[in-house]
Amino acid sequence: MTTAHGNALIPFGSASAFALQPAVVGNLDAYISAVNRIPMLTAEEETRLGRSLRDNNDLESAGRLVLSHLRLVVAVARSYLGYGLPHADLIQEGNIGLMKAVKRFDPERGVRLVSFALHWIKAEIHEYILRNWRLVKVATTKAQRKLFFNLRSMKQGLGTMSPEQVAGMARELNVKPEEVVEMETRLSGGDVALEGRVEDGEEEYAPIAFLADSNSEPTEVLARREYDHLQTDGIRSALDALDARSRRIVEARWLAEDADGTVGSATLHDLAQEFGVSAERIRQIEAKALQKMRVSMQAA
Numbered sequence: 271m272t273t274a275h276g277n278a279l280i281p282f283g284s285a286s287a288f289a290l291q292p293a294v295v296g297n298l299d300a301y302i303s304a305v306n307r308i309p310m311l312t313a314e315e316e317t318r319l320g321r322s323l324r325d326n327n328d329l330e331s332a333g334r335l336v337l338s339h340l341r342l343v344v345a346v347a348r349s350y351l352g353y354g355l356p357h358a359d360l361i362q363e364g365n366i367g368l369m370k371a372v373k374r375f376d377p378e379r380g381v382r383l384v385s386f387a388l389h390w391i392k393a394e395i396h397e398y399i400l401r402n403w404r405l406v407k408v409a410t411t412k413a414q415r416k417l418f419f420n421l422r423s424m425k426q427g428l429g430t431m432s433p434e435q436v437a438g439m440a441r442e443l444n445v446k447p448e449e450v451v452e453m454e455t456r457l458s459g460g461d462v463a464l465e466g467r468v469e470d471g472e473e474e475y476a477p478i479a480f481l482a483d484s485n486s487e488p489t490e491v492l493a494r495r496e497y498d499h500l501q502t503d504g505i506r507s508a509l510d511a512l513d514a515r516s517r518r519i520v521e522a523r524w525l526a527e528d529a530d531g532t533v534g535s536a537t538l539h540d541l542a543q544e545f546g547v548s549a550e551r552i553r554q555i556e557a558k559a560l561q562k563m564r565v566s567m568q569a570a
Contacts, residue, residue, distance in 0.1 A: 298358050305340035313382065320377030335372045336365075339387055343368050346391050353399050360395055367394030417445060417453040508563035515545065516559035523556060 311319070311334070319331040347360035371387035433447075436454075440447040509517050522536035538549040538556075545552070 298361075301361075302344050305337075305344060308337050308340065311335070311338045316383055317377040320375050320383070323372070324376070332369075332372055335375070335383060336368055339368055339372075339383060340365065342384055342387065343391055346388070347395060350395055350399060355399060355402060359402075360398065363394045363398040364391045367391040370394070417443060417449060504567045505563075508566040511566050512559050512562065516555055516562075519552060519556050520559050520563070 316335070316338075319328075319335050322328040322331040323335065343361055343364035347357060347364045350360055351357060367390040368387050371383070371390035374390075375383055375386055436447050436450045440450050443450075509520065512520065519541055522541060526536065538552045541552045542549040
């Protein structure tokens with residue numbers, strides 16, 4: 271029901287008289303002014319449009335229901351500006367929640383759409399805030415989400431909460447005291463850029479400059495050398511210790527590469543036909559050869 275136009279959010283309907291055209295809405299202030307001029311629906315109009323949408327899937331009715339409640343989304347989104355996210359983005363997410371509410375609205379329940387839609391608008395904005403407020407998620411469980419959206423408004427002052435305040439808030443929100451302390455710690459911490467900014471051609475020091483380079487760490491260097499040795503000289507020496515038949519089986523099963531790039535595509539039955547024995551015998555020879563190779567490589 272909405273689309274983006276520059277920084278503005280533009281509601282639209284099909285041929286609805288309430289539709290706002292892009293030429294009319296040029297920025298966020300103009301959008302807010304425009305949606306506030308859209309007349310509200312009476313209870314009778316709302317019921318009639320709701321029935322038309324439910325029974326006939328009438329998109330024109332859905333558009334009028336959405337457009338008449340866009341001012342509600344603006345009001346709800348304004349209450350979440352304290353999280354530092356763009357007002358336009360909050361409104362956009364709230365509009366998505368409004369459209370979900372309109373889709374599920376049942377006019378026969380005797381509840382006005384404004385009351386029903388409020389939950390869906392807030393839920394969509396909450397999800398957006400949790401996804402974008404911090405690079406690291408601060409609220410994943412139900413209790414954490416409750417704390418995230420209530421802690422700042424309930425907290426007195428800007429200082430650290432006392433044990434009594436923590437206990438009181440935990441009782442009021444029905445969560446554990448340690449969860450209140452954890453969320454307070456998360457909210458009080460700020461995001462730190464891993465990489466520094468470049469100003470006047472010089473890059474400022476940032477945490478990434480103090481991270482250890484594991485590629486030069488002595489034990490890592492030795493481990494890589496040992497691994498390379500086992501992959502080349504170790505395997506070659508272990509193969510040389512096998513008899514011709516065992517070596518042929520291991521190479522065909524694990525090392526040989528076909529024209530299509532497939533490694534070790536030979537089957538037990540293929541090799542059984544080649545050597546004139548059973549597939550089970552080939553499996554036994556293979557297992558014994560691999561065990562012998564492992565012992566040889568460990569001793570190298």
